[in-house]
Amino acid sequence: MGWKDWSYWLKGGIIGLILFFLVLIIVSLKLNSDFAFIVYFLLWMPLLFLEDSALFFYQIEGYPQPTILGIVCIGIVYFLVGSLLGWIVGKVKSRNQ
Numbered sequence: 001m002g003w004k005d006w007s008y009w010l011k012g013g014i015i016g017l018i019l020f021f022l023v024l025i026i027v028s029l030k031l032n033s034d035f036a037f038i039v040y041f042l043l044w045m046p047l048l049f050l051e052d053s054a055l056f057f058y059q060i061e062g063y064p065q066p067t068i069l070g071i072v073c074i075g076i077v078y079f080l081v082g083s084l085l086g087w088i089v090g091k092v093k094s095r096n097q
Contacts, residue, residue, distance in 0.1 A: 007090065010083070012082040012084070019082070020043075020075050024043065027039055
């Protein structure tokens with residue numbers, strides 16, 4: 001079962017996870033620039049709105065660092081958003097045929 005046989009929601013979820021890992025690699029390089037800060041903020045923004053963010057972050061030198069649970073949760077969020085977008089693309093493409 002190759003990539004072409006997968007459903008659109010699964011393709012979207014996989015693309016979302018790939019995007020997540022690329023952003024995670026960029027953030028882990030610890031670049032000191034405005035671009036790195038923006039990418040860092042966009043990566044962890046969904047967890048910042050949770051009430052008990054102590055489960056997902058700990059402080060090092062005054063900067064919040066993600067825990068393993070935080071990384072897994074954000075990976076799931078990226079997969080779900082990618083799956084939702086893939087599902088929408090699949091609905092639009094099936095309507096056009």
